[in-house]
Amino acid sequence: MFRYSRRALELVWSTSPLLTLGLVALTFLAGVLPAIAAWIGQLIVDEVVTQAAQDPTTRDYSAVFRWLLWEALVLILLAAAQRGLSAQQSILRALMGQRVNVMILEKAQTLSLTQFEDSEFYDKLTRARREASIRPLALVNKTFSLLQNSIALLSFAILLVQFSPWVLLVLFLAALPVFVSEAKFSGDAFQLSRWRSPELRKQLYLETLLAREDSIKEVRLFGLGQLLLDRYKAIFHTLFGAERHLIIRRDLWGFILGLLGTLAFYAAYAWIVVETVQGVITLGQMTMYLLVFKQGQSAISTNLTAISGMYEDNLYLSNLYEYLEQPVELERGTLTQGVNPQEGIRFESVSFVYPGADKPALKQVSLHLPPGTSLALVGENGSGKTTLIKLLTRLYQPTEGRILLDGSDLRDWDPQTLRQRIGVIFQDFVRYQFLVGENLGVGDVAAFSDEQRWREAGELGLADPFIRQLSGGYHTQLGRWFQGGQELSGGQWQKIALSRAFMRSNADILVLDEPTAAMDAEAEAQVFEHVRQHSQERMVILISHRFSTVRMADHIVLLRHGEIQEQGTHASLLAANGRYAELFHLQAQGYRLD
Numbered sequence: 001m002f003r004y005s006r007r008a009l010e011l012v013w014s015t016s017p018l019l020t021l022g023l024v025a026l027t028f029l030a031g032v033l034p035a036i037a038a039w040i041g042q043l044i045v046d047e048v049v050t051q052a053a054q055d056p057t058t059r060d061y062s063a064v065f066r067w068l069l070w071e072a073l074v075l076i077l078l079a080a081a082q083r084g085l086s087a088q089q090s091i092l093r094a095l096m097g098q099r100v101n102v103m104i105l106e107k108a109q110t111l112s113l114t115q116f117e118d119s120e121f122y123d124k125l126t127r128a129r130r131e132a133s134i135r136p137l138a139l140v141n142k143t144f145s146l147l148q149n150s151i152a153l154l155s156f157a158i159l160l161v162q163f164s165p166w167v168l169l170v171l172f173l174a175a176l177p178v179f180v181s182e183a184k185f186s187g188d189a190f191q192l193s194r195w196r197s198p199e200l201r202k203q204l205y206l207e208t209l210l211a212r213e214d215s216i217k218e219v220r221l222f223g224l225g226q227l228l229l230d231r232y233k234a235i236f237h238t239l240f241g242a243e244r245h246l247i248i249r250r251d252l253w254g255f256i257l258g259l260l261g262t263l264a265f266y267a268a269y270a271w272i273v274v275e276t277v278q279g280v281i282t283l284g285q286m287t288m289y290l291l292v293f294k295q296g297q298s299a300i301s302t303n304l305t306a307i308s309g310m311y312e313d314n315l316y317l318s319n320l321y322e323y324l325e326q327p328v329e330l331e332r333g334t335l336t337q338g339v340n341p342q343e344g345i346r347f348e349s350v351s352f353v354y355p356g357a358d359k360p361a362l363k364q365v366s367l368h369l370p371p372g373t374s375l376a377l378v379g380e381n382g383s384g385k386t387t388l389i390k391l392l393t394r395l396y397q398p399t400e401g402r403i404l405l406d407g408s409d410l411r412d413w414d415p416q417t418l419r420q421r422i423g424v425i426f427q428d429f430v431r432y433q434f435l436v437g438e439n440l441g442v443g444d445v446a447a448f449s450d451e452q453r454w455r456e457a458g459e460l461g462l463a464d465p466f467i468r469q470l471s472g473g474y475h476t477q478l479g480r481w482f483q484g485g486q487e488l489s490g491g492q493w494q495k496i497a498l499s500r501a502f503m504r505s506n507a508d509i510l511v512l513d514e515p516t517a518a519m520d521a522e523a524e525a526q527v528f529e530h531v532r533q534h535s536q537e538r539m540v541i542l543i544s545h546r547f548s549t550v551r552m553a554d555h556i557v558l559l560r561h562g563e564i565q566e567q568g569t570h571a572s573l574l575a576a577n578g579r580y581a582e583l584f585h586l587q588a589q590g591y592r593l594d
């Protein structure tokens with residue numbers, strides 16, 4: 001149960017040692033003050049009884065007023081301690097929420113793509129993000145509350161034991177059943193939330209579809225709204241049933257077992273009353289014992305709830321730490337230069353199977369791309385073109401074979417150097433809701449805000465002319481999420497992506513995965529020609545379904561079901577009169593028919 005308490009405490013301590021110390025001090029104060037107040041209460045009542053019995057002429061109120069003043073002081077102190085505790089907790093909550101979220105996001109940066117694609121893992125991440133940012137502090141708060149109530153209980157016990165040790169025993173025994181049931185139901189609640197997690201993720205996804213600008217267009221036009229809403233509601237109803245059942249059981253049992261506590265209280269009450277009537281204890285002592293017994297009972301039940309809550313928090317924290325401790329593959333590699341800089345890129349019998357897939361996406365692929373040359377990858381959908389690029393950019397490691405850059409294995413390269421050398425646009429490039437210029441700047445973080453570089457990249461990527469037309473030029477906000485944002489056309493976005501690839505001015509490998517699919521064939525050919533001219537020393541790898549562009553590449557590879565079916569220059573492939581020639585003529589014919 002306390003497995004993660006220490007770590008949660010460390011987390012809170014490292015977030016703010018001062019506030020943590022403050023919590024400890026005030027917790028102690030809030031723990032002892034109630035007993036002191038009860039003790040003063042006894043003195044007041046006894047003094048009142050004494051004075052009431054006096055002759056009216058000789059009554060002296062000074063002692064009772066003095067005690068009243070002391071009690072008021074104690075209660076003011078107690079209120080201040082409680083306020084102070086809650087203020088410190090609120091501040092810590094804000095700090096901790098931010099801290100844990102940053103930890104989660106930082107960890108996410110070290111994870112591999114494979115981990116992100118694993119739904120079980122993704123589930124863990126979502127759960128960690130949803131719950132765990134508030135849990136560490138909740139756990140610490142409960143630990144402190146436990147401490148505070150235990151101090152209070154100890155001081156109550158010191159007072160109560162003078163009456164009878166048996167009363168103490170009754171106090172503890174009566175609270176035990178509630179505790180057992182609370183602990184059991186906390187475990188159930190956690191299991192339930194774990195079980196619900198994939199369903200909740202589906203709900204979250206439906207929410208995104210129903211309320212996000214990038215999907216709402218299609219949802220509207222296909223009339224999907226009702227269908228998706230019905231699904232959303234159906235998920236809720238399945239989940240809600242189990243939750244309601246748990247809530248009802250938890251509170252019903254809580255009530256029944258709680259009755260035991262009330263019974264115990266009245267039994268003790270009767271006992272104390274009898275002793276008072278018989279004159280064994282004074283009226284003041286009776287008031288004090290009753291107060292202490294009542295408060296002791298509530299302290300025990302708060303403690304028990306805190307303990308079962310801690311159990312729940314611990315279970316949730318196990319989730320956070322499971323995520324944070326997820327092993328990551330360290331990107332080793334230290335090379336900043338290859339053994340043979342004139343070698344370019346070489347694939348040697350590379351095969352690759354996606355995790356969990358039953359057949360390989362690439363099989364025995366061997367190819368060579370010398371520096372300063374261009375390579376076009378063609379093939380039907382799903383033939384493995386993008387996968388090849390993902391391996392080249394080291395987003396995945398080949399399952400078999402190896403990829404060499406400048407004669408050295410890609411795995412041995414320093415990841416930073418490698419990424420600096422490759423400028424890449426994927427077909428599903430990101431449309432950042434940032435300024436236009438920043439949308440280019442993301443291509444090279446070192447020059448993220450460098451306006452001069454934005455312009456140069458914009459010109460090379462053919463985006464400059466339309467960017468100049470925008471109201472704010474390179475400072476125009478893009479997208480609709482934020483104030484004043486402008487939306488671009490598909491082709492304009494692609495020019496932004498193309499320019500982004502040119503931001504990597506040091507990159508000598510340019511990878512374009514269908515960079516121009518939203519442009520017409522002629523525009524695409526022009527873009528590629530333009531890229532070739534401005535990339536004389538670079539290796540360019542292009543994926544395209546347009547043969548008018550593909551034919552301009554120095555080397556062409558035709559992939560089919562993950563294997564190289566044919567490769568060569570445009571002329572040699574036509575001469576071979578194989579599949580490439582067939583596809584080329586088919587498309588050429590299509591255009592002629594136009």
Ligand SMILES: Nc1ncnc2c1ncn2[C@@H]1O[C@H](COP(=O)(O)OP(=O)(O)OP(=O)(O)O)[C@@H](O)[C@H]1O
Pocket residue numbers: 117354355357361379380381382383384385386387388
């Ligand atoms: N993340 C992934 N996990 C598992 N399988 C994948 C993943 N991405 C792609 N695949 C599978 O790998 C194969 C090759 O996909 P790839 O994206 O490389 O094709 P492509 O040639 O780029 O296709 P397209 O022309 O449609 O872009 C396909 O069968 C696809 O289903």
